[in-house]
Amino acid sequence: MPIAETLRTADIHVAPASVRLDAVGKSFGKAGQSVDVLTNISLEVAAGEVVVLLGPSGCGKSTLLRLIAGLETATVGSVTIDGHEVTGIDTRCGVVFQEPRLFPWKSIEDNVVVGARGARSSETVAALLAAVGLSGFEKHLPRQVSGGMAQRAALARGLAGFPGVLLLDEPFAALDALTRLTMQDLLLDVAQETGATVVLVTHDIDEALHLADRIVVLGERGQGIAEIVTVDHPRPRDRSHPGLAPLRDELLARFGIHP
Amino acid sequence: MKKVIQRVRDFKLGTTLMLVLLVGIWSIPTIGLLVTAFRTKDSAASSGWWEAIFAPLEQEWSLAAFETVLTRDDMFGSFVNTLVVAVPATVLPIMIAAFAAYAFTFIEFRGREIYFAVVVALMVVPLQAALVPVVRGLRAIKEATGISLIGSFPGAWLMHAAFALPLAIYILRNYMMTLPMALIEAARIDGASWYQIFWKLVMPMSVPALASFAIFQFLWVWNDYLIAFIFVDSKPVMTYRLLRLLGQYGDGWQDVAAGSFISLIVPLVVFFALQRFFVRGLTAGSVK
Structure with missing residues (x-):
């Protein structure tokens, strides 16, 4: 695991941060015709925990993530990180969006450097680029690489800041199936090595089972948390471990698919 | 299929003919x-x-006309005067308008729409109608503080800048509205301040709009006679000299023609220098 070694030698640790959502609700639109996307969400994510948000389309997964990052303000309730309320965009968080959102005039490498916020060594940046499989593409511009590569660059940028709370919004959705598995393991390596708290949004039940300490299943829009599933399996996990099968069936059944 | 190709070709021929015709008429x-x-x-x-x-x-x-233009009066001095008026009168409104448009586009504050509507509405005020009040105001300032803005360059800069601002803010805001909000969000997540976002993101991405407005404003100021005549009468500009070349009885118009051609060089240079900034797709590839 070259990335884990690099991080160990660079001695990168982040201040572990806990995330607490207290009866959070969020509505969009004008009063009278507003849509309640989230209602009464209470959740506590311990420092260093990996929590995966799972739910149907439009249930407010992304909105929940944006609330933690401070990109949106909760209509009711409060969001706190390490006991401090989130009021604006919060620098303790790093976000990997659904889309790459790279700066088009900066090279792949410079984009990652932006995410590193100037504080990290070039070895760390190089190691991250290598870990996401972009060695040799450092000097390319975002439009010169494929969509999947750009998304991996965005992942490297999100990781490069080594934030206390890492928020990922379907970060691997645009990747091919094999790369997706590699990137999942990379994320776990980085989280484990640095001690960062991870909140990840996904549609993919297998991804959730592989990554999560706990899976938070959101109900239909505005219905709050439907269920919290604890995945109590040691890491590194075997994706085909028979012990995960009952959990998978349970989650599939929740989404209306009966195996 | 052949028919379609033929039609496309016809269309192109028609377009070309039309363009040649228009260019011809405009060149006369x-x-x-x-x-x-x-x-x-x-x-x-x-x-x-x-x-x-x-x-x-x-x-x-x-070549007598050119000789007259280049030797009579202080043509070079006027050339410099025009530059001294035109460059700040172009840069100043663009700077202020860029800041304003940025705030109008990205920063939420109370009454934003109303302020913007007022600014846009100010576009209808004709410059000529404001001349007398402005000159009186500047004179009052001079009497009160001793700072003279009439008869000097700063007066012309202010006047040009002030009357360029509504249109500049309008154009730049409309352009900035099309910039990807997603990128700005990403930058904020990575810890960029509003100030950094302005300089490192919004300004580079707004270059096409800034360049096109710069061309308009520079041409307008370069060819302006009225404001220069009123505000910088002690330092005659090119347009003033050109008018002088016509002579008392209007018999020097070959000289005016030659002078106009010399005066044309700078706007042409500015146009061709800035034209390459009209790069489309600068933001292509940042967001799907």
């Missing part, structure tokens, strides 16, 4: 100016420039 005055600039005073006065084109050998040609 300039050609007239060019021909006249090389004629003598007598031939310019006795026959039209179009006659000179059709019978070039029966004409007297000379």
Whole structure:
């Protein structure tokens, strides 16, 4: 695991941060015709925990993530990180969006450097680029690489800041199936090595089972948390471990698919 | 399929013909100016420039007009004066308008829409109507504080800047509205301040709009006579000199033609220098 070694030698640790959502609700639109996307969400994510948000389309997964990052303000309730309320965009968080959102005039490498916020060594940046499989593409511009590569660059940028709370919004959705598995393991390596708290949004039940300490299943829009599933399996996990099968069936059944 | 190709070809031919026609019509005055600039005073006065084109050998040609322009009065000094008026009068409104448009686009504050509507509404105020109040105001400032803004360059800069601002803010805001909000969000997540976002993101991405407005504003100021005449009367600009070249009885128009051509060089240079910034797709590839 070259990335884990690099991080160990660079001695990168982040201040572990806990995330607490207290009866959070969020509505969009004008009063009278507003849509309640989230209602009464209470959740506590311990420092260093990996929590995966799972739910149907439009249930407010992304909105929940944006609330933690401070990109949106909760209509009711409060969001706190390490006991401090989130009021604006919060620098303790790093976000990997659904889309790459790279700066088009900066090279792949410079984009990652932006995410590193100037504080990290070039070895760390190089190691991250290598870990996401972009060695040799450092000097390319975002439009010169494929969509999947750009998304991996965005992942490297999100990781490069080594934030206390890492928020990922379907970060691997645009990747091919094999790369997706590699990137999942990379994320776990980085989280484990640095001690960062991870909140990840996904549609993919297998991804959730592989990554999560706990899976938070959101109900239909505005219905709050439907269920919290604890995945109590040691890491590194075997994706085909028979012990995960009952959990998978349970989650599939929740989404209306009966195996 | 063949028919379609034929139709496309026809369309292209039609477009080309139309363009050539329009360019031709628009070029006529300039050609007239060019021909006249090389004629003598007598031939310019006795026959039209179009006659000179059709019978070039029966004409007297000379460079006398250019000689007059370059030697009489202080043409070079006026050239410099015009530059001194035009450059700040272009840069100043663009700077202020960029800041304003940025705030109007990205920063939420109370009454934003109303302020913007007022700014846009100010576009209808004609500059000529405001001249007298402005001059009186500046005179009052001079009496009260001793700071003289009339008869000097800063007065002209302020006047040009102030009347350029509504349009500049309007154009720049409309352009900035099209910039990807997603990128700005990403930058904020990575810890960029509003100030950094302005300089490192919004300004580079707004270059096409900034460049096109710069061209408009520079051309307008360069060719302006009224404001320069009123506010910088002690330092005559090019347009003032050109008017002088016409002479008391309007018999020096070959000189005006030559002077106009010399005056044309700078706007042309500015246009071609800034034209390459109209790069489309600068933001392509940042967001799907």
